[in-house]
Amino acid sequence: MQMVIIGDRHVGKTCFLERYTDHRFQQESKSTVGIDFRMKTVTVAGQRVRLQIWDTAGQERFNSITTAYYRNARGIILIYDVTNPETYLNISKWLDLVHEYARNDAEVAIVGNKADLPDVQVNPLKARNFAEKWGYLFYETSAKESLNVETVFVNLVYKILKQIPQPHERNPRVRRRENPVTLEDDTEQNQRSKCC
Numbered sequence: 001m002q003m004v005i006i007g008d009r010h011v012g013k014t015c016f017l018e019r020y021t022d023h024r025f026q027q028e029s030k031s032t033v034g035i036d037f038r039m040k041t042v043t044v045a046g047q048r049v050r051l052q053i054w055d056t057a058g059q060e061r062f063n064s065i066t067t068a069y070y071r072n073a074r075g076i077i078l079i080y081d082v083t084n085p086e087t088y089l090n091i092s093k094w095l096d097l098v099h100e101y102a103r104n105d106a107e108v109a110i111v112g113n114k115a116d117l118p119d120v121q122v123n124p125l126k127a128r129n130f131a132e133k134w135g136y137l138f139y140e141t142s143a144k145e146s147l148n149v150e151t152v153f154v155n156l157v158y159k160i161l162k163q164i165p166q167p168h169e170r171n172p173r174v175r176r177r178e179n180p181v182t183l184e185d186d187t188e189q190n191q192r193s194k195c196c
């Protein structure tokens, strides 16, 4: 299952992904050039899912490269920085690209990152209302303090899985237990690739 992480530069996309796949945080994270990806296998609602997560450059000059990766993404994580209102306002610009390049059934999560910092300048209620109005997930996260990072992935995968007809839905006599918060960090494989 492919996912793509988008949003302005410096909002913490790479740190967010590294926190999820490598359980670490690097204060001196380098700007992503073009595109990068990591793999992780998770179990959500009893189903093992292999995620290929694309980390895109926030700089506009890479848009022609990065938007090519939207097409195959089942999930899109759009990150802004809670201490930088401009990155929140730019969400609509990123959503325009999503509507232009992503599949119609892609699930979107809006994420306000850097929630550990004291000078929060984006009202989380406003952001949540906006996300809910459009049927998107919403979370405030901290890649630094590992707040809600796994929750974003689990709930996004769960939402995507709910879209896909499951075997038990085709045969109502076969029942499977559903537990959206089940997360087994069972096989963690980090593969990296860079291009451009």
Ligand SMILES: Nc1nc2c(ncn2[C@@H]2O[C@H](COP(=O)(O)OP(=O)(O)OP(=O)(O)O)[C@@H](O)[C@H]2O)c(=O)[nH]1
Pocket: 007, 008, 009, 010, 011, 012, 013, 014, 015, 016, 026, 027, 028, 029, 030, 031, 032, 033, 056, 057, 058, 059, 113, 114, 115, 116, 117, 141, 142, 143, 144, 145
């Ligand atoms: N306090 C705090 N700082 C963070 C957090 N996440 C990222 N940062 C910092 O924000 C800066 C940018 O992080 P990156 O992950 O490189 O940002 P990016 O969105 O991938 O940037 P581009 O690759 O340029 O698009 C770095 O100095 C990080 O240390 C967070 O949750 N809390």
